[in-house]
Amino acid sequence: MAIHERSLVEPERVLRKERLVIDGVDVSGDWNLVILPRVIEDYDLDFLDEVLKQPEGKTILQCYQCSYCTASCPVHNYWDERYNPRHFIYLARLGLIDELQKRADVIWRCVSCHKCTHRCPKGVLVEETLKAILKVMSKKGLIEEYPSKKFDTFFLEAVFEHGRIEDGELLFGWIEKQGYQVFKDPILKKPIPFLGGTPEWLKQLAVKPIKSMNIDFLILNAKHMLFHPKTKNWNKFKQVLRKVFDEEGVSLAH
């Protein structure tokens, strides 16, 4: 028997017998598979309220579970079937936090391609709603820190500090955060891309502009590394941003 949305059923809940005979009648074939019921021990009604409080999560109640989002989702289709936006919205609305927690390893994997939001017939901002769910899960301590959040915060810090980001700093800063040994010159403490323990692909890419003698490109990047591109009069605006972040409970390293 085919199971509809097989990815929603854990393997241990599926009982299948090769040959099943009941009262002397062979029922193998269509009837030899049983899915054990799911036991819900607890639910959290507060969860939905919290999602609704987020500015991005306001449209969650418009969802009528048609699954157009899931059918469109590249992460669901090409990576892991357990990533299922419709199901996440369903679980969040019922407050089934245990079930959400079981999917903590995939729930952050949204690549923000917005196919779900675009195609939703009910006008749910699906991508934003999923991010709101993720935010609430983080807030309630239901999910440990996940890679995309680490990167998002790291990015936000760079924006907050200077008003603009610099690609080299972002890339090497992130590589360093991943545990690679980035070689830095002893005086200015700036990364030298093709030395040290950076990944091989990065070294090869970093050498390319040197090999092709792309001098003005190298000068531009060196200049940006030494003098970080900045927005003028940023300090006053920074204070306002900090106030907003504090209200939202965003904690930055600086």
Added chain:
Amino acid sequence: MAQVAEQTKKSPMGGIGKRIAYYPGCSLEGAARAYDVSTRIVARDLGLELDYLEDYNCCGAMETKNVSFWGTVLLNARNMSLAKRQGHNAIVAPCNGCSFSLQRAEYFLNTDKSVYNRINELLKEGGVDPLDEVPTTYHLLEWFYHEAGPEEVKKRTKKPLRGLKVANYYGCLYTRPHFYARTYSHTATEEEEQARPHRRETADDDEHPYYMNALLEAAGATNVEYEPMHTQCCGGPHSLSDEQVSEKFVMMLLQTAKRNGADVIATECPLCHASLEMYRHRLMMKGVPDVDVPAVYFTQLLGIAFGHSANDVKLKDNLSDPIPVLKRLGLI
């Protein structure tokens, strides 16, 4: 694959303005310098004027919006306020991420009065003029198409891109979601169209965009079949934080292009471009077949067609090295 039929395609309708506020975004002043330089060249040749947005700040891209809603809207509102200060009511952004962020802020400012009021207060507090009217943001491609158009491109083309097969890669956020990008299907019924109250007349088709195809075709290139990969994700904001998924997505994009006979992939977003180039290199190191298609910004291709040299459009900056392919075809 259902493509937009010739008769339903829009003809350039103007109305955006030949002179516009130009929000390049951080990336275009650093690693994606080639896109910035070639954009300026092409705009000048087409008789359009870019007014550089002085002292702008980062749009927050896709990353900050996941952490702070108010912070991201505020960052973009500041840029909008700067555009107003320079006397513009329209902004053009060449990056999908930037145009998305600005359009997202535009959506929330226009639809939610409480967001509008609070943001204006915060802007005042930060020493920036509050917004009396929210400016509109267009993607560079949309602006080129409607203010110049394929006819103009054909007129300016001195060295047609004859024999060059291009896979046009639009990326996700150029047409999606319709709430922000305000796109709609050109073949939709009247009723379906009305269901999208914020739609914009000049916007590209939502699921089958064709502006880049039209511009490059006018410059003499041949478009290869690339649907539905033309709006498939490259990994985007997870390019660095979720390498496995990004690698698989880019592999699909590159292999589809190669197997459909493309010489180059034309891009219109610095993040997609960087992601394609980075993972192309990594996939090639792993020995994955059919991934060696180089990525070129569509403005670089237009620049070459308009008679500029490889150095003018900074082809050397492309880490995927499209120079041998273009040389083989005698284009540079």
